[in-house]
Amino acid sequence: MEKRTSFRRLLRHTFRLPVGLVLRMMPLMGQVNFSYTGQLAAAAGVAEVVLDFSDDAVPLRRVLDELASRHGSKWGELIFDDAGQVRSTLLVIFDGAQVSGDKEDLTLDGVKSVMLMTPIAGG
Amino acid sequence: MPLTDLDRSLYEWQLDVPGFGESGQEKLRSSTALISRAGGLGGPLAFSLAAAGIGKLVIAHAGDLRLDDLNRQILMRHDDVGKPRAESLAATLRAFNPQVEVEVIPENITEANAAELVAKADIVFGAAPLFEERFLMNRECVRQGKPLIDCAMFSLEGQILPIVPGQTPCLACLYPEIPEHWKRRFPVIGAVSALAANIGAMEGIKLLAGFGEVSLNRMIYFDTATMRFQQIQVQRNPDCAVCQHVSL
Known part of the structure; x- marks a missing residue:
């Protein structure tokens, strides 16, 4: 519970920073850079946020829930399906490599950057 | 097929590209490419393949040209608004490089024509604005063992995924x-x-x-808002409904 509280506080703190300042920050120890592409960036209104974690093994699912509450329902609908599960079409990229397996079970252990990509087909 | 004097003159500047040369030009000239739709993506793609001297282009694109197509569909002409896109793009390509054979199919990719159209080509370029068409081409390319270059964009971003069946993830591996x-x-x-x-x-x-390094197992992603370019490692899905049984 203590870790969760700390995570929430840090998440809020990061979001209070001016976006420009966050974008220019080099991630420090415990910080993870989250970037969004395409429709996700449009829905969030930002393409990148830096989050600070006191625990290395934070579940991705918990972070996505937090981000969805921050970025709004449109962003959340792009991430989660009607059953509340992470969409099968969401690409999750850890440190430049696509992550396979059940996205509900992923943790951010040692991860420095997370890229969330929704499918695009503009032509 | 050996190059003619006209080929050597026309493609003289690219014959100097290291690793390409006459051998590369001959291979290109012997090749047929299928492009699904020649809109904002497929149009410039067809133009560049024609400029490079591909042997034949097969282009599937239905519908009539609209005024609001013209901010991106560079094979079309203002005077052709209201006319079939297929006619406009074929005229442009034939005038640009008469050496290239151009076959335009005034249809989009469907279940009914996908297998036949993919069979005509040595390589397929996906540039359709709907996933239904992209998935059909992906399935047919995997079935027929043809490479597929899936190109997509949204707003200021682009994604390019070269797919070689059995060697790289297919589109359905990424998006099931x-x-x-x-x-x-x-x-x-x-x-x-x-x-x-x-x-x-x-x-x-x-x-x-057959030259250079193709971005296999890596999706090319760019964002022109920041001019960030990167390659993302992607992997096959062992449970992919389309390509799980395909191997080299």
Whole structure:
């Protein structure tokens, strides 16, 4: 519970920073850079946020829930399906490599950057 | 097929590209490419393949040209608004490089024509604005063992995924179902689609001509808002409904 509280506080703190300042920050120890592409960036209104974690093994699912509450329902609908599960079409990229397996079970252990990509087909 | 004197004159400047040369030009000239739709992506793609001297282009594109197509569909002409897109793009390509054979199919990719159209080609370029068409081409390319260069864009971003069946992930490995939130209408500046198209064209030219390093198992992603370019490692899905049984 203590870790969760700390995570929430840090998440809020990061979001209070001016976006420009966050974008220019080099991630420090415990910080993870989250970037969004395409429709996700449009829905969030930002393409990148830096989050600070006191625990290395934070579940991705918990972070996505937090981000969805921050970025709004449109962003959340792009991430989660009607059953509340992470969409099968969401690409999750850890440190430049696509992550396979059940996205509900992923943790951010040692991860420095997370890229969330929704499918695009503009032509 | 050996190059003619006309070929050597026409393609003189690219014959100097290291690793390409006459051998690469001959391979390109002997190749047929299928392009699904010649809009903002497929148009510049077809233009660049024609400029490079591909042997034949098969282009599937239905519908009549609209005024709001012209911010990105560079094979079309203002005077052709209201006329079939297929006629406009064929006229442009034939005038640009008469050496290239151009076959235009005034239809989009469907279940009924996908297998036949893919069978005509040595390589396929996906540039359709709907996942239904992209998935059909992906399935047929995997079935027929043909390389597919899937090119896509949204707003200021682009993604290019070279697919070699059995060797790389296919489109269904990455996206196992039709994405629910993709809409037919999307924000687009023509220069962004042309950029994605030309990266895709270059990946295809390298694959066909056998030179350079093709971005296999890596998706090329760019964002022109920040001019960030990166390659993302992607992997096959062992449970992929389309390609799980395909191996080299």
